[in-house]
Amino acid sequence: MSRLGKIAVSIPKGAKISVNNAQALVEGPKGKLTLSIPSGISVEQKEDKLFVHRSNDEKQIKAHHGTVRSHLANMVLGVTQGYKRNLEIQGVGFRAQAQGQKLSLNLGFSHPVDYNVPAGVIVKTPKPTEIEIEGIDKALVGEVAAKIREIKPPEPYKGKGIRYSGEAVRRKQGKKVTK
DSSP states (O other): TTTTTTSSSETTTTOOOEEEEEEEEEEEEEEOOOOOEOTTEEEEEETTTTEEHHHHHHHHHHHHHHHHHHHHHHHHHHHHEEEEEEEEEETTOOOOETTTTTEEOOOSSHHHHHHHHOTTEEEEEEEEEEEEEEEEEEHHHHHHHHHHHHHHHTTTTTTOOOEETTTTOOOOOOOOOOO
């Protein structure tokens, strides 16, 4: 039995879950998310808990067991509380500005870089060197944060670039002059 798969997902107040055929719909105060459930996996709701069961012990079904349970737990947490990632920009003259569903970044290139934010994600810039990414889908929030960071990742010599909040960047020593 999967260690994660056998743990029940608790449903907080304000969240509603409906499971039919191969779809699970999770609704909450922040929005709604759907998950397609693979064959061989069944989801059962008892009072305020969700239980994920598998039909047999095939390798692929065992792999899906814990994964489906984790996705359901992430969806429940997302529609009730939401997810948030913070990015920091370091470098002289580097800055960001959010304009609706567009993020404009000045990162030392010869031109400003514009990033179109997908639907379901909100990007804010409380300071010109900070980016806040919020949404209800954990995977989508993480993917947007990774794509923004990928535009100018922190370099190891001066540490300039976009990094996650609290990320430690390994620094290298520069050139040494020998005499």
